[in-house]
Amino acid sequence: MAATTESLPARAKRPVSQRAGRWLSNNLIRIYAVFGFTYLFIPVGYTFVYSFNNSGKSNLNWRGFTTDKWANPCGAPDVCNALSNSLKIGLIATAVATVLGTMIAFALARHRFRGRTVTNLTIFLPMATPEVVLGASLLAFFLNVGVPLGFQTIVIAHIMFCISFVVVTVKARLASLDPRLEQAAMDLYADEWQTFRRITFPLVLPGIVAGALLAFSLSFDDFIITNFNSGDVNTFPKFVWVSSLRGIPAQANVIGSAMFFIALFAVLLGQAVTRRRRA
Amino acid sequence: MVEATGGRDLRLEHVTKRFGTFAAVDDLSLTIPSGSFFALLGPSGCGKTTTLRMVAGLEEPTAGTIHIGTDDVTYAKPYKRPVNTVFQSYALFPHLDIFENVAFGLRRRGAKQIKQEVEKALELVELGGLAKRKPAQLSGGQQQRVALARAIVNRPAVLLLDEPLGALDLKLRRQMQIELKRIQTEVGLTFVHVTHDQEEAMTMADTIAVMNSGHIEQLGNPTQLYESPNTAYVANFLGQSNLIRATVVGTSGDDLLLDVHGSRLAAPVSRRASGDKELLIGVRPEKIHLGAPDEVVPDNHNVLRDGVVTDASFTGVSTQYLVRLPWDQEVMVFVQNLGVGGVLVPGTKVSLSWNPAHTFALDGSEDALAGVQLEEPVSVG
Numbered sequence A: 001m002a003a004t005t006e007s008l009p010a011r012a013k014r015p016v017s018q019r020a021g022r023w024l025s026n027n028l029i030r031i032y033a034v035f036g037f038t039y040l041f042i043p044v045g046y047t048f049v050y051s052f053n054n055s056g057k058s059n060l061n062w063r064g065f066t067t068d069k070w071a072n073p074c075g076a077p078d079v080c081n082a083l084s085n086s087l088k089i090g091l092i093a094t095a096v097a098t099v100l101g102t103m104i105a106f107a108l109a110r111h112r113f114r115g116r117t118v119t120n121l122t123i124f125l126p127m128a129t130p131e132v133v134l135g136a137s138l139l140a141f142f143l144n145v146g147v148p149l150g151f152q153t154i155v156i157a158h159i160m161f162c163i164s165f166v167v168v169t170v171k172a173r174l175a176s177l178d179p180r181l182e183q184a185a186m187d188l189y190a191d192e193w194q195t196f197r198r199i200t201f202p203l204v205l206p207g208i209v210a211g212a213l214l215a216f217s218l219s220f221d222d223f224i225i226t227n228f229n230s231g232d233v234n235t236f237p238k239f240v241w242v243s244s245l246r247g248i249p250a251q252a253n254v255i256g257s258a259m260f261f262i263a264l265f266a267v268l269l270g271q272a273v274t275r276r277r278r279a
Numbered sequence B: 001m002v003e004a005t006g007g008r009d010l011r012l013e014h015v016t017k018r019f020g021t022f023a024a025v026d027d028l029s030l031t032i033p034s035g036s037f038f039a040l041l042g043p044s045g046c047g048k049t050t051t052l053r054m055v056a057g058l059e060e061p062t063a064g065t066i067h068i069g070t071d072d073v074t075y076a077k078p079y080k081r082p083v084n085t086v087f088q089s090y091a092l093f094p095h096l097d098i099f100e101n102v103a104f105g106l107r108r109r110g111a112k113q114i115k116q117e118v119e120k121a122l123e124l125v126e127l128g129g130l131a132k133r134k135p136a137q138l139s140g141g142q143q144q145r146v147a148l149a150r151a152i153v154n155r156p157a158v159l160l161l162d163e164p165l166g167a168l169d170l171k172l173r174r175q176m177q178i179e180l181k182r183i184q185t186e187v188g189l190t191f192v193h194v195t196h197d198q199e200e201a202m203t204m205a206d207t208i209a210v211m212n213s214g215h216i217e218q219l220g221n222p223t224q225l226y227e228s229p230n231t232a233y234v235a236n237f238l239g240q241s242n243l244i245r246a247t248v249v250g251t252s253g254d255d256l257l258l259d260v261h262g263s264r265l266a267a268p269v270s271r272r273a274s275g276d277k278e279l280l281i282g283v284r285p286e287k288i289h290l291g292a293p294d295e296v297v298p299d300n301h302n303v304l305r306d307g308v309v310t311d312a313s314f315t316g317v318s319t320q321y322l323v324r325l326p327w328d329q330e331v332m333v334f335v336q337n338l339g340v341g342g343v344l345v346p347g348t349k350v351s352l353s354w355n356p357a358h359t360f361a362l363d364g365s366e367d368a369l370a371g372v373q374l375e376e377p378v379s380v381g
């Protein structure tokens, strides 16, 4: 008995249930990952597939394949107007929030001044407050002060909450920056400006970029606060929300899918660049 | 361009640095002649780095002034000083490759021939092939050498080295010590070298300052410090010393006459560091001759009898003995391995003798164990 066990591959002798158990334990992570990603990507896949639906007003039922909607993404009324508003708002809010947020982060991380603790706390508030509350109080404020609702109020609202995220990201990056690097630069004849330009800024830049990307996606995506303060200006999320009551046109799927692929492409490009730089 | 120029002494006058109420550097005065190799030696936390940082301009003194030549640089910006630092933590720029790290100072000053200069500096520290790497891709020792190259390439009037060889293995360390010394004599820069390692300080430096909790205990060339320490701290920190309590009973010519538990000893008046009547006399372990209990010693030699060997450790070059004296003090004796006689076993009765000229005398109120490193069995009776 013992002799046969030795002469045969051990694998072949194991009972089936044990082998299955082993296979499962070896591949559990993979199985889990497949389920996880499937769950995540079903909506994206659905959106993409239905962007080819030869639908009329409503995009709920499959009516046959067409590339018409991709050829003419602005075909549905108002969809491109909403999209361009969202992009404009996103870009302006991101630019302003990134500049202001970065400067606030530097001030908070590098200087001791009166009201620093209070500022730290206030910066954190927009992240902690429910959006409904923020949106409603902003609306009340704009009405009281008499600012007409529209493009400008959306931008102001977005800058406000985007700043918080930029400050937090940049501050984290600054905190992990060894102050001796800047001292070494100064020791090597770099004045304050050169030290900032050659050492501090390049080292903090990944944090700033991360903050800006975060700000843009938060702004592009925001519905609740925007809805309170937009007046009759349409944004893309608002467009989707409003049209979902009557049936979302397939063009929304086209734009949604396109955004997804652009983002994916950007991420892949970013990774390729970092890998190239490391090598 | 800031070039090394002759006659630019580095002068610290009454420099104090307080962090809160704690004085990291306490009323320190120091002149480092231009072109010299100066070592700051002292235990961890005694204020060496703080001193260097004040010279570099990275820390502002609480009081006192710092001059380089005739320029008062006490409050000058770091980039306005002809000073470069090799940081204890290297502080290499992680986003720049090795070449750009070394070129950084040259570029800021708009130097010419940057490529040649950088390559020369990298050759000097034997890192010629690694110019395109990032700091994170180097070993600790290699990073340290980059830090060295990055400072040296600028030929500053004063180069501050904060334990620049700490991360190197023994072989590379010796090699870099020789290299550093060669660079220093070749280009005539003033080196201020901070180290824990007394051997490194002794072999490299023209002048050593022994620091202890924010002040300088003693300053001098290696021989002076070793042969004539002024304080128990220096005597114990630099090499090992046997410190024995003694009372002055008179003088005879150039010698002090001393009483040590009934034995008559002598020490040169010139090596007396204190006017006190109660002294601590010191003698280095390698100066003591170990003899038979009743051995006849040369005239005028100091002799202590009735010792008992309590411990013997053979190290190859020498044998290190501990000898207990009648008053229960243990004295350390190094006997060179000349190939005659074996190793004495513990319990052997011996006499100790040495030339009075090798005796130094310290203030009797001092702690005989001040500055003792490790658990070296030096005790006092």
Ligand SMILES: Nc1ncnc2c1ncn2[C@@H]1O[C@H](COP(=O)(O)OP(=O)(O)OP(=O)(O)O)[C@@H](O)[C@H]1O
Pocket: B019, B024, B042, B043, B044, B045, B046, B047, B048, B049, B050, B051, B088, B196
């Ligand atoms: N920024 C600071 N704030 C408060 N205390 C400090 C500061 N920098 C240094 N110290 C204290 O000053 C003393 C001297 O520090 P320093 O760094 O000069 O020591 P060191 O001699 O270089 O020691 P080591 O050999 O360990 O590097 C230490 O007790 C340290 O804790």
Ligand SMILES: [Mg+2]
Pocket: B048, B049, B050, B088, B162
């Ligand atoms: Mg230090």
